Amino acid sequence: MKTKHIHRDIPLFVSFAGSVIILLLLVAACDNKDYSKASPFDNAVYIDVAKVKDVANFTFNNLKQTGQQELSAVLAYPAEQDIDVNFQVDPSLIGYYNARLGTNYAMLDAKYYKFSTQHVVIPKGDVNSEVVTIGFSDLTDLDIDTNFLLPVTIQQASGGMGLLKGSKTICYIVRRSSAITTAVSLSNNYFEVPGFEKDSPTADVVNGLTQLTFEAIIRVNRFDPKNEISTIMGIEQYCLFRLGDSGFPKQQLQFAANEIKFPKADEGKLLQPSEWYHVAVTYDTEAKTAAIYVDGKLQSTIEDYGTGEPINLGKQTRGKDFMFKIGHSYGEPEDMTRQLDGEICEVRIWNVIRSQEEIYKNMYDVDPQTTGLKAYWKFNEGKGDIAKDYTENGNDAKAYAKAIWPEGIEVTQKNKE
The missing domain is CATH 2.60.40.1740 (hypothetical protein (bacova_03559))
Structure with missing residues (x-):
């Protein structure tokens, strides 16, 4: 067998593993045994x-x-x-x-x-x-x-x-x-709520909202450089809670009601991948104020915000791209743009403004009978494609694709003394 000369411009820092693979390939090349049904290495x-x-x-x-x-x-x-x-x-x-x-x-x-x-x-x-x-x-x-x-x-x-x-x-x-140990993956998936669709008898529970609070616990595994938006929940071009936007930091929380977006871009407000966060937004349509909280602490606030009109999360009429979704907002489902590449649990919709103290104390669990709670998906099933609504309204959420429930989940509890 002829040995080929190695060019001297190959870097000297070739990894040990790579060198071993090259050596094994040379050994196999010099061996005349037929390995079509075997291997040159010990089983x-x-x-x-x-x-x-x-x-x-x-x-x-x-x-x-x-x-x-x-x-x-x-x-x-x-x-x-x-x-x-x-x-x-x-x-x-x-x-x-x-x-x-x-x-x-x-x-x-x-x-x-x-x-x-x-x-x-x-x-x-x-x-x-x-x-x-x-x-x-x-x-x-x-x-x-x-x-x-x-x-x-x-x-x-x-x-x-x-x-x-x-x-x-x-x-x-x-x-x-004692922590939350179950969450669903939203990578290449999302959840929709059939009960919020037009003409559903249970859609009215999230209509006519003059006060609104969204809450969720999330962990983003990766902020895709090609994906400007990571959707948490809401309705595209109407009422949406998300991370990122065009010309806006993809790791910063943003709320948009009737396409009025807040807060301003701030590199000091970025969420980090692989870390669990409780995130919340409150919006008072009559007082025209809104606030964003991270782990129960106020991150952003705004006054003179919005149009003053109540929010209707049900009875949308502009097609599937403009229905309430968890983990996705717009575009072809196969494309899965604007999805949240990570896990989510403890998703809640309220028709009241939750105070900073209430949000902080109840980040990881809340009584489903609490006044003002209109939808509550704990995502604690651990299997299947349905997330139960723990309120009496029964608006269960349904996965677009087969749901994946990662093992080894343990959500860090940041409100323990």
Whole structure:
């Protein structure tokens, strides 16, 4: 085999990983074996959910009684015989993970979990085993806001099959949290409210609003450079609460009623990606005042604002682009422009002006029977495509596409002393 000369202008700081890949490719090129049905590298088995990282958060609401996690065994490439794989919980790894995490968590007691099976088979010619379910029970007996470790590892595999060291174990951090632990993803999705549509008998509950408060808890994963607007909720060109606008910072909150926009652009008022925020806007159409709050603190205010006309969030007649939506405002759904690329929960509509104190004290939960609350979507379902309206009005929200409910959610509570 002829060795090609490497040009001297190739940077000397080529990554170690890249060098290893190049070396492996050279080895394969010099090997005459037919790898159409095999690999030049040793086969190995690993846990699917540990492929990227070997620590996972299993965080749940403090009222949750049961839960589950799923995993399976995977081969790097198909074997020529069945591979038996055994899982086990390994207490000896507690010290290792505590040292890595800088923690002192106890191991989860065995009475709180049960495996559907601890023995699986990866069939000949396949790479995946059946799914193993770890069922958790009696979770309300755990101390609130206390973390426990559950390290699950592959004990052994038959046929002398090796184990992929960095991915043979998944360590669950189990936490019964006092925080919100469920939110829905709005990436490439949004929710609409059929009950707000024209001629719906329940649309009037959000019509004729002389006072209005919008609230939501949001986390933006990414502010897309090509997307100027991240919609929180409302109606395009009528009454909209969002982040960004044309010629306006895409990370700053903006409210627009009848296309009258506020506040002014301010680089000191930017929200950061990957951080949870409670956001709210209040609008008094008669007093002609409006205010924006972030985490219960006043961020922006304006006087002599708006047209003085009441707000009607129901009975719009200009088509789907101008209906009330959560997470999207305008454009073809397939295009998904102006959507909020992140998660949302605790979405509320009021027909009263909530005070700064009321907003701050009730950022993470509020009694659905509170006077003035006209729609309340907690987004705590954790599955499905419907978000229940917790008020007596019953205006459930419906996802445009299949809803995704990310795991490991824990909303930071910023109003705790």
